[in-house]
Amino acid sequence: MSLSASYSNATYRLYDDKADFHKKAQSIAVGLTVGSWTDLPEAAKEQMQKHLGQVVSVDVSESSNPGERYADIEIAYPDANFSRDIPAFLVTAFGKLSMDGRIKLIDIRPSADFLSAFPGPKFxxxxxxxxxxxxxxxxxxxxxxxxxxxxxxxxxxxxxxxxxxxxxxxxxxxxxxxxxxxxxxxxxxxxxxxxxxxxxxxxxxxxxxxxxxxxxxxxxxxxxxxxxxxxxxxxxxxxxxxxxxxxxxxxxxxxxxxxxxxxxxxxxxxxxxxxxxxxxxxxxxxxxxxxxxxxxxxxxxxxxxxxxxxxxxxxxxxxxxxxxxxxxxxxxxxxxxxxxxxxxxxxxxxxxxxxxxxxxxxxxxxxxxxxxxxxxxxxxxxxxxxxxxxxxxxxxxxxxxxxxxxxxx
Amino acid sequence: MSLSASYSNATYRLYDDKADFHKKAQSIAVGLTVGSWTDLPEAAKEQMQKHLGQVVSVDVSESSNPGERYADIEIAYPDANFSRDIPAFLVTAFGKLSMDGRIKLIDIRPSADFLSAFPGPKFxxxxxxxxxxxxxxxxxxxxxxxxxxxxxxxxxxxxxxxxxxxxxxxxxxxxxxxxxxxxxxxxxxxxxxxxxxxxxxxxxxxxxxxxxxxxxxxxxxxxxxxxxxxxxxxxxxxxxxxxxxxxxxxxxxxxxxxxxxxxxxxxxxxxxxxxxxxxxxxxxxxxxxxxxxxxxxxxxxxxxxxxxxxxxxxxxxxxxxxxxxxxxxxxxxxxxxxxxxxxxxxxxxxxxxxxxxxxxxxxxxxxxxxxxxxxxxxxxxxxxxxxxxxxxxxxxxxxxxxxxxxxxx
The missing domain is CATH 3.20.20.110 (Ribulose bisphosphate carboxylase, large subunit, C-terminal domain)
Structure with missing residues (x-):
């Protein structure tokens, strides 16, 4: 497994009438990777930086249901955190998170490194x-x-x-x-x-x-x-x-x-x-x-x-x-x-x-x-x-x- | 595989504001098993009877969403139609059907024969x-x-x-x-x-x-x-x-x-x-x-x-x-x-x-x-x-x- 700074991304649509979506995105990026961040000592932060998820974007919109709002949130997950198979990436990016409220996985953008493990269709x-x-x-x-x-x-x-x-x-x-x-x-x-x-x-x-x-x-x-x-x-x-x-x-x-x-x-x-x-x-x-x-x-x-x-x-x-x-x-x-x-x-x-x-x-x-x-x-x-x-x-x-x-x- | 008259059941909750739920249940029982029935010749019907799904029950209710109605539909699938593994039963009972409108698989009642293929938890x-x-x-x-x-x-x-x-x-x-x-x-x-x-x-x-x-x-x-x-x-x-x-x-x-x-x-x-x-x-x-x-x-x-x-x-x-x-x-x-x-x-x-x-x-x-x-x-x-x-x-x-x-x- 490479420990290079290579990331595979996932984008979610998250529905919530009150949530601070930026805060939520940050909690996903930390919670699904290193677990906690702000309370880590500086030395540990240096060591864990390469395993920490990153918030790529947070786009807030109004839903078609009146009064409902949602955000499309893209998170980058370090490839260093998971093996080169689809179960590992899906479990990382949407395993626990799938059960966390009204949230749908709408896209993924795996890294070139991750994709290189998949020969894909033979024909x-x-x-x-x-x-x-x-x-x-x-x-x-x-x-x-x-x-x-x-x-x-x-x-x-x-x-x-x-x-x-x-x-x-x-x-x-x-x-x-x-x-x-x-x-x-x-x-x-x-x-x-x-x-x-x-x-x-x-x-x-x-x-x-x-x-x-x-x-x-x-x-x-x-x-x-x-x-x-x-x-x-x-x-x-x-x-x-x-x-x-x-x-x-x-x-x-x-x-x-x-x-x-x-x-x-x-x-x-x-x-x-x-x-x-x-x-x-x-x-x-x-x-x-x-x-x-x-x-x-x-x-x-x-x-x-x-x-x-x-x-x-x-x-x-x-x-x-x-x-x-x-x-x-x-x-x-x-x-x-x-x-x-x-x-x-x-x-x-x-x-x-x-x-x-x-x-x-x-x-x-x-x-x-x-x-x-x-x-x-x-x-x-x-x-x-x-x-x-x-x-x-x-x-x-x-x-x-x-x-x-x-x-x- | 036994060809005895043994059935494994699935129960669905089907939401539809207009459907004739009894007709729909019948179309599931036929469509997911022998494919067609009424246009079969009598000799073929005799031969196919043991593969034909059966409607067990249709219970129509009002949903908690105003004006919305649903039915709990239980269908019995002949065990003769699928092998003794969970993919085969799920694909039979909810493979295509999962994509057919607002429908949720809420329970299954596999036959004793089907269940006998599963030793279950060792401990x-x-x-x-x-x-x-x-x-x-x-x-x-x-x-x-x-x-x-x-x-x-x-x-x-x-x-x-x-x-x-x-x-x-x-x-x-x-x-x-x-x-x-x-x-x-x-x-x-x-x-x-x-x-x-x-x-x-x-x-x-x-x-x-x-x-x-x-x-x-x-x-x-x-x-x-x-x-x-x-x-x-x-x-x-x-x-x-x-x-x-x-x-x-x-x-x-x-x-x-x-x-x-x-x-x-x-x-x-x-x-x-x-x-x-x-x-x-x-x-x-x-x-x-x-x-x-x-x-x-x-x-x-x-x-x-x-x-x-x-x-x-x-x-x-x-x-x-x-x-x-x-x-x-x-x-x-x-x-x-x-x-x-x-x-x-x-x-x-x-x-x-x-x-x-x-x-x-x-x-x-x-x-x-x-x-x-x-x-x-x-x-x-x-x-x-x-x-x-x-x-x-x-x-x-x-x-x-x-x-x-x-x-x-």
Whole structure:
């Protein structure tokens, strides 16, 4: 561990109607580092200075709730105080503090030294595009519909039908765990054989993200078993295991496939105004630092909603060049149908995965037609056509639009 | 995995001003299990019935916010749908659902079959008392004060001074990570040598909970290194690593010492009315099922506050005989001084750890006197004396009361 003057910062939004926010900031900077300061003898101060937290800024504002005020407080924590892992930094910066009133962790700015411990996504945006050989359009992902209680032949057939429509990525349902009907290796073999069959038909590559589950200390073994069975992607419920598990999976050279981070349980953490961890930090910056190649999060379009500004801040955290880790693919999810594609591409730009479950499986022509409708919608936007125009010559898109409509805002 | 008709239940509090809560409950029961139901053919229904979630109850109430209404909804999830680990159950019951509006997970009732996979605390209340040979009074725990940047001799001396006052348990600060000044094994050796020195002086046993940190996949190794170096307890920031890491540490026969669960980061999850996971579930039931021998949580007395009703519900979850796992010791923490002991013993009963940092170190006579003052306060209540009365013959208690006062409610 370096004892250089390197600091990693955390920013909080603290709600309090009466507090002296500057005093509070000072008490955080001292309390979460050396414990006490003013009563230390001078010799001890000299020795402890390099471990003392620093107040970077205190910005006081009025809240949208009448009479409520808050402050955004940024504190710099000496890197000398914690090891180079996410649990250590989160416990330092928000362990005890999370329980201290109405306070939300809204951002972190780890030092270059801290960040250097995280190789991040192995593939990232560019790497996934390279794997697929697709560089000129948003990717399309399809989600299994009903997976629990299904025999392998049913799963295989469902995989095949989704794949035949030309989607790029197919992911397991995040609630599919190890079970006697579709155990990990057999499931991977069945789905990858369907993927090869579809690739023969479509001439297009496919990544299958199989759900990595089980006991924490067997995650690496399970990942390697899945990969040995042919899996070319992993889905992972990061928040059920902690960011460090993802970081270590991503850093393992033998786990040689992209990892898609599922936001499962994230709603316990980000939606409250007064508590928790902001979505851009939780599902954006931390997922990317820890090594997610793709990060799923609730889209602003569906039934499971996150406000659009927050959505775009998640995207920004995943893509910004200001982090040393490779950019990760944003995957806004839930409620996505082909009529939303122009809006998604407008909001998110070219680096986005259009991800759908019901929007594929609910297509009147079945899931293959559903996948085609999405690809057609993407092509329409890419070539500058309106969906209505393009649908005149593409019946799957036409059917999709008739069913779900087109949303322009 | 058994395919018997065994169910594990989850209860949610769902806030919505307009929703048909019964319809919503039905959509949860179907959506989080088989995905769809009414459009399934009859043959498939027969096959899928054993995987279908069931609505157990829907209780609609008015919220304390004017005009706001909520429902407590209990859903039974077939055990056949998930593996026997906490991530699988939490992802099933609250993975996606956590992001679906204003909804909080308030309780779970796992099946006997699910619970049977969790050996739980190795020691629990009785086992810790047996280790210490203390059966007739609340235990007293002391927390290191300033640990970051301290050389080993300073830590040892701090340990010794705390120990000489007759406390039963001493815990590391949860923000002390692997570092060159006090690396794990050297820290354990120094503190345990101080513990032996104190035991010689006081004739009393001591447990030292050293902070278990580092990368997820090395936690077991680190725990075993600490134990090999002499540690007789481990402190663990459970929520930074997930409940399964705790469950696996607790289930490992070679990790033969009690584990104290620190609530670090819990404030990101429990305090919001509308989101997250309730404190009694998070810091009570889940900690106990996963195997914490002691669970720390914010006391209702200090600056870091949890309402008393919630506190007592955490305690109840840790102690209730209705779970097969051994009861775990409740450790209400923060803001504890000797003048609170009668209140703590009244609120929590005999099975409680009186846990203090500032209340030990801030004593005018130093930490040894601080520990003595706590032990005296406990003895006073035990023998039916008032603190004021008892303080007449016990100067450390007298000094503590003069400084901090006595709180009776």
């Amino acid at each position: 990232g945006v560019q790497g996934i595009r390279d794997l697929l050989g697709v560089h000129d359009r948003p990717l399309v992902m399809s989600i299994f519909k009903s997976v629990i209680g299904q025999e392998l032949p049913n799963l295989r057939e469902q995989f095949l039908q989704q794949a035949l429509g030309g989607v790029d990525l197919i992911k397991d349902d995040e609630i599919l765990f190890e079970n006697p009907l579709s155990p990990l290796e057999k499931r991977v073999e069945a789905c990858m054989s369907a993927a090869r069959e579809a690739e023969q038909a479509t001439g297009q590559k496919l990544l299958y993200f199989t759900n990595l589950t089980g006991s924490t200390f067997q995650l690496k073994d399970n990942a390697k078993r899945a990969i040995a069975a042919g899996a070319n992607g992993l889905l992972f419920n990061v928040l059920a295991y902690g960011f460090d598990a993802l970081a270590e999976l991503a850093a393992d050279p033998d786990i040689s496939v992209p990892i898609a981070a599922h936001p499962s349980l994230a709603g316990a953490l980000y939606p409250s105004m007064h508590h928790g961890i902001s979505a851009p930090l939780l599902l954006g910056k931390l997922m990317r630092i820890a090594g997610a190649d793709l990060s799923l999060f609730p889209s602003p379009y569906g039934s499971v909603v996150m406000p659009k500004a927050e959505n775009l801040a998640v995207k920004e955290a995943l893509l910004t060049p200001s982090l040393p880790q490779k950019p990760a693919m944003p995957v806004p999810s839930a409620g996505i149908h082909p009529g939303l594609v122009p809006l998604i591409m407008g909001d998110f730009g070219p680096e986005v995965v259009v991800n759908a479950g019901g929007g594929v499986h609910g297509h009147p022509g079945g899931p293959a037609a559903g996948g085609r409708a999405f690809r057609q919608a993407v092509d329409a936007v890419k070539t500058g056509s309106s969906l209505v125009q393009y649908a005149e010559r593409h019946k799957e898109l036409k059917q999709a639009i008739e069913l779900w409509g087109i949303r322009t805002s | 629990g209340v009785q086992g810790i008392r047996d280790l210490l040979g203390v059966h007739d009074r609340p235990l007293v725990m002391s927390i290191f004060k300033s640990v970051i940047g301290q050389e080993l001799p300073n830590l040892r001396e701090q340990f010794l001074q705390q120990a000489l006052g007759g406390v039963d348990l001493i815990k590391d600060d949860e923000i002390l990570f692997e570092n060159p000044l006090s690396p794990l094994e050297k820290r354990v050796e120094a503190c345990m040598s101080a513990a032996r020195e104190a035991e010689q002086a006081t004739g009393q046993k001591l447990l030292y909970f050293t902070n278990l940190t580092g990368s997820t996949f090395q936690l077991k190794d680190n725990a075993k290194r600490a134990i090999a170096a002499g540690a007789n307890g481990l402190l663990f920031n459970v929520l930074a690593y997930g409940f399964d890491a705790l469950a696996e540490l607790a289930a490992d026969p070679d990790i033969s010492v009690p584990i104290a669960a620190h609530p670090s980061l819990a404030g990101a999850l429990y305090p919001s009315m509308h989101h997250g996971i309730s404190a009694p579930l998070l810091l009570g039931k889940l900690m106990r099922i996963a195997g914490a021998d002691l669970s720390l949580f914010p006391s209702p007395y200090g600056s870091v506050v949890m309402p008393k009703a919630e506190n007592l519900a955490v305690k109840e979850a840790l102690l209730t005989p209705s779970l097969p796992q051994k009861p775990a010791m409740p450790v209400p923490s923060a803001g504890i001084h000797p003048g609170l002991v009668p209140l703590i013993m009244g609120d929590f009963g005999p099975e409680v750890v009186v846990n203090a940092g500032g209340g030990v170190h801030g004593h005018p006579g130093g930490p040894a006197a601080g520990g003595r003052a706590f032990r005296q306060a406990v003895d006073a209540v035990k023998t039916g004396s008032s603190l004021v009365q008892y303080a007449e013959r016990h100067k450390e208690l007298k000094q503590a009361i003069e400084l901090w006062g006595i709180r009776t409610s």
